[in-house]
Amino acid sequence: MLELYRQTGKMALGSRLRQLGEQLAEQAARVYPLYGVTIDPKWFPVFFMLRTGECLSISALAEAIGHSHASVSKCVKEMTAAGFVSSQKVAGDGRVNQVCLTEQGRALVPRLERQSADAAAVVEELLQLSGNNLWEAISEFEYLLTERDFYTRVEDKFIAREQENIELRDFDDSYAEAFATLNYDWIEQYFTVEESDRAMLEAPREYILDKGGHIVMALANGEPVGTCALINHDGARWELAKMAVAASAQGKGIGYLMGRAILDKARQLGAESIFLESNTSLTPAIKLYRKLGFERMVGDPSPYARCNIQMQVLLEPSIGAIADSAS
Amino acid sequence: MLELYRQTGKMALGSRLRQLGEQLAEQAARVYPLYGVTIDPKWFPVFFMLRTGECLSISALAEAIGHSHASVSKCVKEMTAAGFVSSQKVAGDGRVNQVCLTEQGRALVPRLERQSADAAAVVEELLQLSGNNLWEAISEFEYLLTERDFYTRVEDKFIAREQENIELRDFDDSYAEAFATLNYDWIEQYFTVEESDRAMLEAPREYILDKGGHIVMALANGEPVGTCALINHDGARWELAKMAVAASAQGKGIGYLMGRAILDKARQLGAESIFLESNTSLTPAIKLYRKLGFERMVGDPSPYARCNIQMQVLLEPSIGAIADSAS
């Protein structure tokens, strides 16, 4: 095996697939002369689709064989020059170009079918000889990728790895500046800072902590990159607010980590429900809240102009406690 | 699935392999930005091979990653322009161009390694989730192809199919002309007709059959396409001669069929050995004789100028009889 494959291991799966495919294509090309099928192997898909004598349009062919219409168009041009197909505008619709086998093309069909049958039989034999059926393996692999594609699966790993570097800390005054900055940054990016923002961001101790609330900070490599606050309304009803993640640290699941921590804290504090206010244009945020268990609700009008949606989650302390002790 | 695949069935294995490979490559390309690896995905193989800091020549890289040196050369040129590698002539040998990562290139290595590890882990997971392990399936398939390649396997099917249309017939006078023509044709193609040829070809009954010998004709769709004669020398020693197959019908195993028939006949007639005379330049013929069991020997000088090799097979009638009754 090639040195690269030895070193990359199974990561090279993609290249190996393509390489085996090319090897098969190269050997298959040598089969054509054996059966007296004097066509360019790259014409095969078009030829095969027309073998029944049926005429098909360029785009129907492209659709059926999974290539671009441009590619099929070029292919048909070559096949026409070689005399195997002819094409003509169809009566009903002046755009479509019907392609049919010529007499000369039809003459090759029986040989092509013998060839196809033998090739298929060989593939089938090879598959049966293997402990792991390659055909089935491809089907299963493709199915797994439709369930959750390769990129998303790698992204999951990436987030998990990034979260290893994230620490959550309770707020103390050394984080006051970071708490304000992180929130100002995101508010200014999408909206404008309002008076109630300013009060809370400048004096979190007074407006949040002294009223029984709580603030968590997320640190990446020691640097504050996220904030989230839990605000006490009446001891039973609490509010999740001031959720902010630095732009450079987004996409690593930091919001989810902070949200989970705030929910745990709320349970400890005997909260029965938590609500929040947000804006439907902040799609990733809404998605995050939903993942945390929040559902849309209609509540009191918000003091913030930017808010057009309210969400709420009901806490069941006993179940929460069980889940906690189980984890 | 695409209509073409539905119709071709497993014959399309090659295309499916390539297509899945491309799908993976496309998704893998999206992974690079996630990890902040700002390289063109097609540079990956070169980058990966240099990741340890070791410097490699263009051709060493090409060898290791299984691409042409031209491709690597172009790739290195682009990577140099982007500042990731530098290259310089090596001291000892003025031809080779050593390629090394630059400082900027080395800076990406840790991120690249995280990315590689995560991608490999995802592939491994996907493989484990499948009933048929795709990686193993590829390995097994490749192994089977090294044992006997795809082309040869199809060729076997082809020959078997062609042989269904071949009939063997005992000589009668209606084949006299074909017997002569088929032999004249091949002799004239490679050598020149000699006097002893002419006698035997013009009067096979007199020179072969009346002396206890035998001739089989091979017919394809009713047309004579092959001849083979068994000549009696002394009742125990026989000669296989006048083996001829029409150029248009070669490569279908007709010679083998006739040879088998002649050997069977010789056993029936009580032959103890069969010899033949040929020329070493007729490689396919020599190969055929060997397949039939003939081995080289040194015998009496040949009456034919064209002959420079004699071969012989010893018959063991009892074993032959057992084999016959068993089949």
Add this chain to the structure above:
DNA sequence: ATTGGTTACGTAACTGATTACGTATTTGAG
């Protein structure tokens, strides 16, 4: 009847690989 949007298709430009070829350097056989 008009007109904006969609569809079918051909041509052109691009892409990532290859093979072919030319040149400089090294190797090795006599």
Add this chain to the structure above:
DNA sequence: CTCAAATACGTAATCAGTTACGTAACCAAT
């Protein structure tokens, strides 16, 4: 020591596909 063969590698041409773009035809809602 010399010169033919082999090696390293860069450039050019080619190949089989793609995307991008332009044009003509069709459709459907005014």
